[in-house]
Amino acid sequence: MVKKLVILKGITKTYYTGRIAYQVLRGIDLEVEEGEFLAIMGVSGSGKSTLLNIIGLLDKPDYGTYILDGQEVSKLSKKELAYIRNRKIGFVFQAFHLVPWATALENVLMPLLYRGNLKKEDEERALQFLTRLGLEKRINAKPSELSGGEQQRVAIARALITKPKLLLADEPTGNLDSKSSQEVMKIFKELNKNGLTIIMVTHDPEIAKFAQRIKIIKDGIFVEE
Amino acid sequence: MKISFFQFLKDIFKELLSNKINFLFMCLALTISLIALNTIYSLGLSAKKQVLDALASVQFGKDAMLIIAGGGRIIGLTTTRTDTLKLEDVEEIKKLDFVTLASPMSRGTLEVSYKDFAEKLRVEGVFPNYTIANNWYPKIGRFINENDLKSMTKVCVLGADIPERLNTKNIIGEKIKIAGETFEVIGVLESKPSFGHFRRDERVIIPFTTAQRRVFNKDYIDAVKLLFREGTDMKMAENKIREILRKRHNLFGIAPDDFRIITPDLAISVFTKTMRTINVFLLAIALISLIISGVIIMNLMYANIEEKAPIIALRIALGASSKKIIEHYLIMSLFIAIISGIAGWILSLFLMEIISFFTPLKPIFSWWIFLLSFLFASFTGISFTLIPAIRASQIDPAILLKSL
Numbered sequence: 001m002v003k004k005l006v007i008l009k010g011i012t013k014t015y016y017t018g019r020i021a022y023q024v025l026r027g028i029d030l031e032v033e034e035g036e037f038l039a040i041m042g043v044s045g046s047g048k049s050t051l052l053n054i055i056g057l058l059d060k061p062d063y064g065t066y067i068l069d070g071q072e073v074s075k076l077s078k079k080e081l082a083y084i085r086n087r088k089i090g091f092v093f094q095a096f097h098l099v100p101w102a103t104a105l106e107n108v109l110m111p112l113l114y115r116g117n118l119k120k121e122d123e124e125r126a127l128q129f130l131t132r133l134g135l136e137k138r139i140n141a142k143p144s145e146l147s148g149g150e151q152q153r154v155a156i157a158r159a160l161i162t163k164p165k166l167l168l169a170d171e172p173t174g175n176l177d178s179k180s181s182q183e184v185m186k187i188f189k190e191l192n193k194n195g196l197t198i199i200m201v202t203h204d205p206e207i208a209k210f211a212q213r214i215k216i217i218k219d220g221i222f223v224e225e
Numbered sequence: 226m227k228i229s230f231f232q233f234l235k236d237i238f239k240e241l242l243s244n245k246i247n248f249l250f251m252c253l254a255l256t257i258s259l260i261a262l263n264t265i266y267s268l269g270l271s272a273k274k275q276v277l278d279a280l281a282s283v284q285f286g287k288d289a290m291l292i293i294a295g296g297g298r299i300i301g302l303t304t305t306r307t308d309t310l311k312l313e314d315v316e317e318i319k320k321l322d323f324v325t326l327a328s329p330m331s332r333g334t335l336e337v338s339y340k341d342f343a344e345k346l347r348v349e350g351v352f353p354n355y356t357i358a359n360n361w362y363p364k365i366g367r368f369i370n371e372n373d374l375k376s377m378t379k380v381c382v383l384g385a386d387i388p389e390r391l392n393t394k395n396i397i398g399e400k401i402k403i404a405g406e407t408f409e410v411i412g413v414l415e416s417k418p419s420f421g422h423f424r425r426d427e428r429v430i431i432p433f434t435t436a437q438r439r440v441f442n443k444d445y446i447d448a449v450k451l452l453f454r455e456g457t458d459m460k461m462a463e464n465k466i467r468e469i470l471r472k473r474h475n476l477f478g479i480a481p482d483d484f485r486i487i488t489p490d491l492a493i494s495v496f497t498k499t500m501r502t503i504n505v506f507l508l509a510i511a512l513i514s515l516i517i518s519g520v521i522i523m524n525l526m527y528a529n530i531e532e533k534a535p536i537i538a539l540r541i542a543l544g545a546s547s548k549k550i551i552e553h554y555l556i557m558s559l560f561i562a563i564i565s566g567i568a569g570w571i572l573s574l575f576l577m578e579i580i581s582f583f584t585p586l587k588p589i590f591s592w593w594i595f596l597l598s599f600l601f602a603s604f605t606g607i608s609f610t611l612i613p614a615i616r617a618s619q620i621d622p623a624i625l626l627k628s629l
């Protein structure tokens with residue numbers, strides 16, 4: 001039996017703007033197996049980013065349980081969540097979110113910095129990742145000197161450096177041209193083939209096609225495919 | 226571990242340099258108030274050192290004491306009789322084992338004249354051991370000797386400033402008049418540093434016996450300078466001497482002392498008192514300016530954190546703990562403090578050089594001030610960055626996705 005990496009049950013989340021309550025998630029159930037490549041689709045305002053925040057432990061659900069890699073995580077403290085994020089989850093964002101004054105290499109090493117035991121071999125590993133992603137000549141470049149596709153590849157290398165179990169991607173191709181988008185998706189495909197679990201949020205059906213499974217979210221709840 | 230910490234510092238420093246104007250203003254605010262603090266503090270030290278040097282140069286640095294006839298406040302009019310201190314009292318004090326030397330004197334202000342010069346000057350009748358007691362020797366000629374005392378000769382030694390005032394090149398052997406009596410000049414004292422309005426180099430010294438019998442016509446003395454064995458407990462010495470004098474002067478119960486005991490510490494505190502009051506006041510102003518610079522830093526740090534919120538959110542998302550984020554900004558403020566601390570220290574050295582051109586105060590170099598500058602800079606920097614840093618650590622990483 002394949003192990004389930006992510007199990008969400010009855011997840012709800014409500015935001016309050018002044019006195020107006022806005023229920024973004026209304027009972028999400030989701031199971032993701034190890035090695036799966038899942039795309040979550042939905043229009044803007046459907047709650048897909050909030051869901052990704054919760055899966056990525058950047059936000060806590062109001063109700064429901066979340067079991068990540070066999071561990072109940074919905075009640076953990078901020079510090080414990082930071083620890084798990086650092087070790088189990090890799091993030092790829094639409095806006096790349098690279099640190100502007102750091103070089104490509106320094107950006108890739110950043111998650112390890114917060115573990116406090118950056119070693120010489122980590123640097124070599126980061127170089128390998130960058131080389132694999134075709135950035136061997138740009139390791140000392142600042143983000144502003146890189147193209148969008150290159151920036152996103154640096155971000156992918158940064159997500160992979162911690163050897164995560166789960167890669168979360170939020171509209172990873174949203175800011176890229178179609179050629180770079182294809183490249184990034186090819187990278188994702190290959191990472192998935194090597195066993196990495198990926199959950200990707202997108203509104204682009206062309207991009208969602210790269211995933212094995214597609215779930216559609218509408219008004220805070222999954223609808224049938 | 227080492228690489229991590231180095232990378233961590235490098236990252237902080239790069240962030241600091243990413244907004245140079247902000248960085249500059251933070252350093253500037255801190256540097257200016259540190260210059261004020263350092264300079265005021267050093268000038269206080271310098272003024273105090275001058276007083277100490279001046280006192281030490283006349284053998285009043287430590288292990289010494291001055292007893293003045295007449296009770297009352299340290300500076301000001303006496304409120305008791307002033308004719309009770311006698312040579313016999315000094316003889317009794319000399320018997321104390323810690324007293325190594327006693328040099329009594331009588332003094333007064335008398336008219337001194339020479340050719341067309343006539344002025345009231347301080348005249349002191351002293352013993353030959355005056356030179357040792359005050360570490361004050363003749364620059365030219367000789368000092369009063371035992372023979373002068375025995376024969377009550379009419380000779381005098383002048384303070385260093387007087388020959389110039391008399392307008393004579395070769396003063397030795399000249400005759401001057403003191404209160405109508407003619408005295409022969411036998412020497413001129415070396416110059417000693419003055420402090421305040423008290424001009425040390427304007428005095429005329431004559432033999433003690435001559436003074437008592439021929440000039441002042443009195444049987445009591447005005448003061449006695451005592452030297453003690455090195456390391457004598459001043460409090461104990463003061464108590465013993467007070468006891469002897471009160472007993473000999475028949476003072477009992479609440480009767481006030483008819484003499485004053487001046488210790489080196491007392492002299493220092495009297496001469497530095499006004500200065501200290503002003504200095505404390507100025508230091509208070511400098512500290513207020515330090516607080517203001519702290520508030521400026523807090524403000525700019527807040528602005529910096531607002532500006533860098535997405536990056537801070539990213540760090541948190543990538544696994545940075547709250548502690549790490551707070552550390553990040555405290556170290557950043559420490560960078561600012563170190564730079565400002567050094568700059569404030571160096572610039573205050575320059576400022577003191579400039580001040581020394583216009584005032585008698587000499588610049589003083591002390592590592593203690595360097596340390597002070599550093600400590601105050603770090604304390605201000607860190608304490609005022611604490612609130613912005615805590616604020617930064619509470620940034621919600623969820624904004625990374627919501628911002629889209």
